Amino acid sequence: MATFVLVSGSHTGGWVWDEVAAPLRAAGSEVYAATLTGMGERRRAAGPDTDLETHVQDLVDLIDSIPAAESPGDLVPGDLVLVGHCYGIHPVLGAADRRTERVARIVHLDAGLPRDGDTALALAPDRTVRDRVAAGREGGDGDDWRIPPPPPDEPERWGGTDGVPEAALARLARLAAPQPLGTLTRPLRLPHADALAALPATGIFCTANGSGIALVETLVENGLPGSEALARPEVGFFELDTGHWPMLSVPDALAGVLLRAAADEGHRVTAKKSARPAHLRRFLLDVPADAPGGGRERTDRTTLYFPRAEEPRPAVVLVHGGPLPAGTRPTPRDWPVFTGYGRYLASLGAVGVTVDHRLHGPTDYARAAGDVAEAVARVRAHPSVDGERVALWFFSGGGLLLADWLAAPPPWLRCVAATYPVLAPLPGWGPVEPRFRPAAAVGSAGGLPVVLTRVGRERPEIAATVEEFLSAAGGGGPRVEVIDVPLAHHGFETADDAGPEAAERARHAVDRAVRAVLAEVTAGP
Known part of the structure; x- marks a missing residue:
């Protein structure tokens, strides 16, 4: 059975995984839903110096507190499946870089592929946050080191809330916490990036946001830089027909996909080794140089x-x-x-x-x-x-x-x-x-x-x-x-x-x- 560490996106805490954790545990898995500094019930623990490195250390401490499995079985090389949703993939990758030996798989849940030196701000779905940071107006009420959560009636600033029931939306609005600005602006540091890149990984697309496995196949077919990592045999993909918050919209389906990911299932994308990337093939009109x-x-x-x-x-x-x-x-x-x-x-x-x-x-x-x-x-x-x-x-x-x-x-x-x-x-x-x-x-x-x-x-x-x-x-x-x-x-x-x-x-x-x-x-x- 897998041991899951679940890390959610901006403004939320471990509570957001409640309806996913139950079926995972019912299937025999252990589940640790992380609440990072400043989030959820820990919102008062944050200060002006809280940043991405704080959240990375939160996860490192959590990983170190989880007893190592005596026999990880098929979960190689480690015993933990780290799941990062949206912003959560940044601290997940930072912690995995420091504890690579404990990680069996990294799951990108409707999340990007940040690299060493990237900031979460570059992928923030809330344009207002970017505008305020760029203009040097991070606060507005004297609280200039935190970003308040978006209003509940502006779903696009949450990355899309398709499929989330009204009661869950109300809970999201009630429990959402201000995000420490430094968690979005401090660059991600991955000193062991090569070892990290070799770990098994899974991408889960929420297709109501417009992206899916077909996009990955296009990237790999065109041979764009970095796409070769998506065609590794250790990398699998799933799609969920829902919006950006599947733990609230389709928790049972998400739990099922996470269990399959931990079992090394998922669609594989293969590169045509002998084919020239599509964008480097010959122009179809015969125009001599x-x-x-x-x-x-x-x-x-x-x-x-x-x-x-x-x-x-x-x-x-x-x-x-x-x-x-x-x-x-x-x-x-x-x-x-x-x-x-x-x-x-x-x-x-x-x-x-x-x-x-x-x-x-x-x-x-x-x-x-x-x-x-x-x-x-x-x-x-x-x-x-x-x-x-x-x-x-x-x-x-x-x-x-x-x-x-x-x-x-x-x-x-x-x-x-x-x-x-x-x-x-x-x-x-x-x-x-x-x-x-x-x-x-x-x-x-x-x-x-x-x-x-x-x-x-x-x-x-x-x-x-x-x-x-x-x-x-x-x-x-x-x-x-x-x-x-x-x-x-x-x-x-x-x-x-x-x-x-x-x-x-x-x-x-x-x-x-x-x-x-x-x-x-x-x-x-």
Whole structure:
């Protein structure tokens, strides 16, 4: 039988696990529901110096107090299953790093994958907390070292409360405690990160927040940095059809999943060892490297592909998606999909521009928007560019960056394009500034043309954002040309596993989108 140590998210204590602990114990497991300093009945134990390290030490002390099993059996290498929900994964990882030999498995319950040096603040679902910290207004009532819990009538600030009964919501509001600020702002330190990374692990997705096993499979298939850890044979995954607080909404189902996780069950994601990551596969149009004829120019964040021309030419700036891990190599502007688009645009007479921006997490959109705006300004000032004829083309998660340009389109912006875009923050993304809502901004776009490429095999949560945008644009907004690719999926321009018919349709769609953008950027006076 397993021994579980349960650690909940912000503002809560061990009480939140009551309805999960009962069925776990009934199944023969031991259960220790942690209440960290400042939380639950220990709310008066916190002070201004309470921080993440305090909570890590709380768990280390708890682990040391639990007698080691004489024969851990199948629970190797240790005897404890540590479960971290939301914020709770930070102290769980910190304690596991210090007591690796006691840990049989780490369970990420609707929680992220923080690394050494990360702060919990970066993943906080409550945007208000981030705003206050950034502005230096952590308190407001003289109690500047604690963050009060969100109001019960604002479920999005709790990370989503789908499925939680009214009585449980009332209890959550009644028992929630202020969170010591230092627990969110002190970086997580993992001096034994390699040993920690080798431990068995389980991820449990709460699918009402929009993420699931399919997302992991996409990350692994695309070979993005860090995704190889998700394909280890010691890592399993489960899904629960509920919101961010499953211990309150589906406690029995959660208990069952935890028991299965402890027994080393769960869906395994496997990487195709011989396959090249999808984002590094060949661009589907055959564009020779020397096709433009005008060469290229590389700067810190941009690469410009020039046509053979004497006079300045219009430019199309290609904005990649994300969020992508910092340190991704090669960087997106050198991925075949973007170099392919850039060269193809140049072969047709425009300056194709690829850009690197710093969208590494959902909270980075403002920084990425600044990177893009700076790159556009430099491109417009280039002597080989007609600065009065520019188009911006957004891909995937970069679609939210479209909002700024829709809200106040400058006269030199002749067209915007979006390919398999994310046009609203996805469930579970946490804090994204309200300004990055293309559907809300599209009403201010006037006559700015929009070319939108929509794939038929899109993830449902992304497809819903596209439909929301099109609905908003249809109410007297800009002219939108929709290019449908029914047999295509996200990132289809470099897929090499499509049949002949799908591949031909994909090539036609890319060519049509490029020519539609060029028609707008070169039209009129």
